[in-house]
Amino acid sequence: MTSKKDFPKSIESLCSTKTIKVYNNWMGWLSDQKGYSKNTICSYSYDFKYFLNFLSSHISSNNIEIVDFKDLKIRDFRSWLSYLKNNNPNLKARSLARSRASIKSFYFYCIL
Structure with missing residues (x-):
């Protein structure tokens, strides 16, 4: 499990070049196509x-590929939500909802 002092790690240290490219394109799409504010984009990032x-840590990889996102199951997302709640006991419902919306938006972008 990642400790809070070195969290979050940079995307470059966790992902493949292709995943980083998709991430950067998604960030541009949020700004250019969706018209999201800078604050929303920073929060999503x-x-x-x-x-x-x-x-x-969940899949034991420091080179996350786009295909890894396709292989995730509902139980993986439930584990992530539990991880969020356990590591952030003061996390508000709105923040949790935004976190879910962020990942949902990434998946939506990937299927476009």
């Missing part, structure tokens, strides 16, 4: 990095 840190 942080949520995604948090998810990657969880995923890295």
Whole structure:
């Protein structure tokens, strides 16, 4: 499990080049196509990095590929939500909802 002092790790230290490219394109899409504010985009980026840190330890990989996202099951997302709640006891329902929306948005972008 990742400790809070080195959390979240950079995307470059967790993902393949292709995954980083998809992430960067998604960030641009949120801004250019969806018209999200800079604050929302920063929050989505942080949520995604948090998810990657969880995923890295969950699947035991420091080179997360796009295909790894396709292989995730509902139980993996439930584990992530539990991880969020356990590591952030003061996490508000709105923040949890935004975290879910962030990852949902990434998946939606990937299927476009």
